[in-house]
Amino acid sequence: MSHNTDQDPNGLKDDALAASSTPESIADGVDEEVVESNRRLFVGWQFFLFAALAVAYSGFHLFSLNVYPMETWSFRIVHIAGALILGYGLFAGARFAEDDQQASPAWLKWVSYALLAPAVYSLVQVFLMQQTINGGAMRIDPAVETLHFGYPLMATTxxxxxxxxxxxxARHRFNPADLVLMVCxxxxxxxxxxxxxxxMRxxxxxxxxxxxxxxxxxAGxxxxxxxxxxxxGLALVVISAVFLTYVxxxxxxxxxxxxxGLSVQRFFSQVYTDAGILGPTTAVSSTYIILFIIFAAxxxxxxxxxxxxxFAFAAAGRTRGGPAKVAIFASGLMGMINGTSAGNVVSTGSLTIPLMKKVGYPARSAGAIEAAASTGGQIMPPIMGAGAFIMAEVTGIxxxxxxxxxxxxxILYFASIYFMVDFEAARKGMRGMRKDEIPLFSKLVKQVYLFAPIIILIAALxxxxxxxxxxTLATASAAVVSWxxxxxxxxRAILRALQLAGTMSIQIIAVCACAGLIVGVISLTGVGARFSSLLLGLAGVSQLLALFFAMLISIMLGMGMPTTAAYAVAASVVAPGLINIGIEPLTAHFFVFYFAVxxxxxxxxxxxxxxxxxxxGDNPMGTSVASFKIGLAAFIVxxxxxxxxxxxxxxxAMQILRVGLTATLGIVLLSGMVQKWFFGPVNSPQRLVMLVGAMFLIYGGIYTDIAGLAIATVLFIMxxxxxGGKGKATASAA
Known part of the structure; x- marks a missing residue:
């Protein structure tokens, strides 16, 4: 609806263009599917074939989880096999050829088709062995298993x-080598x-x-x-290779x-069981994660x-540095159901980062704010990405x-980012977005029922x-609310959502299965127990030293890895050691989870x-350093x-309320110290005092809280x- 806008906060007169209309929506395409650079884009019958496979895969999980449960190990094996078949069908192993001249030579194609024969032969042997077992045999002749199944399967894989x-x-063509891998x-x-x-089990x-x-x-x-x-990417594969080499x-x-030491036979006959690949990570990916991916789809x-x-733009867009605060709210909402920090950056950052640059944030700050906010989505209840499901599975909590x-x-994490953003905007004199640049809040409030699926999910839990x-109830309510x-x-939209879920699930299922391989190495070799004894020795010197060492190991294990895999590995290596030095299981696992995130x-x-x-468009290393600074609270809390x-x-209740309030105030002081701003510029001595006050308040003890409040009060008065005048001016601008 067209209407005249008021004068903007900078005192600029509305011109004819600005007065035209308030946009109905400025976020368009956030829900569009992100297509990875190595994903095939099929056309014709191949598109319908793989779309049907993806729909069937999602439907299989909904049916098995809610109607007719399968035997546990069988269900997990089918879960992984389905992801492998879909994954090799949709994701190429090399870059696509831009034209016929870059395409591979014909002999590669024919060699690939030649490998199909032994792959099919090994599959046929499985059916023949099944018939032998059904005929009353207790087991298969080892020579038959090795010569007629093992060797062909390994060679073709x-x-x-x-x-x-x-x-x-070309991107729309299928690869016969990947067809061989699907058969394997x-x-x-x-x-x-x-x-x-x-x-035989x-x-x-x-x-x-x-x-x-x-x-x-x-082969699996x-x-x-x-x-x-x-x-x-290669990070998780390299770490897996290191652990496998250790075996x-x-x-x-x-x-x-x-x-x-373990022999090849003893190790591999057990690693593809619930001691490894079919263990907690796959247990979670085959139940909670796949279900919430369907919900997100x-x-x-x-x-x-x-x-x-x-909604985030309408609520926060007009405050100083508005798009940065929008990034915080939007990334928190999207990130808790997205499942990956980098995926959340891509989905919301493509909109918020350019807008942050538009209102005055440097490219580095814009990228860092989005990265920190998107990462926080993984610790945002009630869904918390996927890591929290693994925590529930591992701890039994x-x-x-x-x-x-x-x-x-x-709250502390997002408060930290919010005040970092706010103080930077105040220090640099940034404006918010004009009224005519953001959707009307009054219109968006009328569609607040779209939050219903998440509210239903929380209420049901x-x-x-x-x-x-x-x-499942939340997923069904999403379809109902859409009406x-x-x-x-x-x-058609429901089938499209099931197809999207099947495609989206491939990455997280592969990552969970790969993490299960690492967990299997840790449990079968006992390396986790040796890390526990190392932490126990450090705790004898200082518990703080043991926690610091645990932090470094958790971060190193998580570098370059998706959150789910990072937490699963760190929970196997580090958390048992923390529990052994007397830390409660919930505290130990949250400690590891935060640093993995x-x-x-x-x-x-x-x-x-x-x-x-x-x-x-900024330097990646510079952006990572800046996002580390913005997310500093996550390294202290x-x-x-x-x-x-x-x-x-x-x-x-009183302890929780006191700690929550004082820690939040400590986060405000910490943010002001980092950004060199409180109600105005802060000099070096004041920054040092702010850091001390922040640490006292975040620590949570009654005496440190009193000392921190005293420091905060003195700083406030100063x-x-x-x-004072500038503070009022900036407050009105916010």
Whole structure:
């Protein structure tokens, strides 16, 4: 609706263009699917084939989780095999050819098709072995398993993986080498399904285990590692390779790293069980994560993401540095259901980063703010990305308790970013967006019902529904609520959402399976127990030293890795050691979880910061350093979990309220210290005093709180006397 706008905060007269109209929406396309650079874009029958496979994959999980449950190991094997088949169909192993001249030579194509014969042969052998078992045999002849299944499967898996690295073709074409890998995934999963549903399951990890289990596990592990490389990069694959090397090199290492050793057969016959790949990480990805990806896909299909971002613009766009504050709100809303920090940067940052630059933020600050805010989405209850589901699985603590415990830390993190942004905007004299540049809040409030699916999810969880039931109910409500909005979900939109969910899930499932491989190494070799003894020794010197060492290990293990994998690995290596030195399980796992999350903005390998730098156009390393500074609170608050358990909602109501309020004030002082601004410029001596006051307030003790409040009061009085007039002026601008 057209209307005349008021004079903007800078006193500039409205011209004819500015007076034209208030935009209905400025966020358009936040819900658009992000297409990775190596994802194939099929056309014709191939598009419909893989769309149908993705829909069937999502539908299978909804059916199994809510209607007809499968046996646990079988369900997880099918879960991983489906992701492998979809992943190799959709994601190429090499860059696409831009024209026919760059395409691979014909002989690569024919070699790939030649490998299809032994791959199919190994798959046929699985059916023949199944018939033998059904005929009453207790096990298969080891020579048959090795010669007719193991060797063909291994040769074709390894050969097709290598060929796929060099096979280049147009983006809409399918690769025969990847077809071979899809057949190998079927053969590997088929054998494991057969073996694990017989008495052979009891022999895993022993010298009596059938060799076929080891061959299937080796091929399956290679397939998981290669798909992880395609969808998540080399970092996790390299770390996995280091751990796998340790399995066989460990007996020759000196000191606490040495261990007796495992044979290839004993290790691989057990690593593809619930001690490794089929363990906690896959347990979570096959239940909670896939369900919430479907939920996010339904929200995306009904354009709720666009609404979230527009709502954030209407609520915060006019404050000083408005787009930066919008990034905080929007990234918090999107990030908790997005699942990855870098993915959140791409979805919301493409809109907020250019707008931040427009109102005066340098490219580096704009990228850093978006990276820090998007990373915070992973610690934002109630969904908290995917890591919190793994925490519930590993610790046995109910998910609702974990979500409640996360409230104060999340408030502190986002308060830190907010005040960092606000003080920088005040110091640089930035304006907010004009009234005619943002949607009308009064219009968006009329569509507040679009928050209903998330409210229903929270209510169902706290009413005692299981996470699966609550997630399914929220997903259904997203489709129902869409009928009240302009983006109604019919049958086609629902199928599109299921297809989108199947595609979106590939990365996180590959990452969880790969993390399970690392967890398997840790549990089967006992390296986690040796790290625990190391932490115990450090704790004898100083518990703070042990916590600092645990922080460094958690960050190093998380560098370059998605949040889910980073936490899963750190929880296996570091958390048991923290528990052994007397820290409560919830506190220990939250400590590890926070540092695994913030590894996404920690130099030198900061995935979220690098993604933001790609949009802002600034130097990636400079952006990661700046985002580290903005997210500084996340590196301090976890230490306070140990010294002040009330931060995790453990204590009386008064203790929790006091700690929450004083810690928030401490975060304000910390932000002012970093940005050199409070009510006005802050000199070096004042910054030092602010840092001391901030640490006292964040610490959480009653005496340190009193001392911190005294320092904050003195600083407040000094700043008001020095900059009272300016403070009022900037406050009115905000």
């Amino acid at each position: 390894a050969g097709a993986i290598v060929l796929s690295w060099f096979y280049r073709q 995934a079927l053969a590997s999963a088929g054998y494991l399904l057969m073996a694990f549903n017989t008495n 009891m022999s895993t990890g022993t010298s009596f285990a059938p060799p076929g289990i080891s061959w299937a596990a080796i 592990s290679l397939l998981i590692l290669e798909l992880t490389r395609r969808v998540a 066989f090199a460990g007996p020759y290492l000196p000191g606490f790293l040495g261990y007796p 339904f929200l995306q299909a009904s354009k709720v993401g666009d609404y979230f971002v527009n 109910p998910y609702t308790e974990i979500a409640i415990a996360a409230i104060i830390p999340a 706290f009413m005692g529904y299981s996470v699966i039931r609550a997630g 009240l909005s302009p983006n109604k979900m019919g049958l 913030v590894s996404a903005i920690t130099p030198p390998v900061a995935l979220a910061s690098y993604a933001a730098a790609g949009i802002s 976890p230490f306070m979990f140990f010294y002040s358990p009330a931060m995790l909602m453990e204590g009386t 700043q008001r006397k020095l900059h």
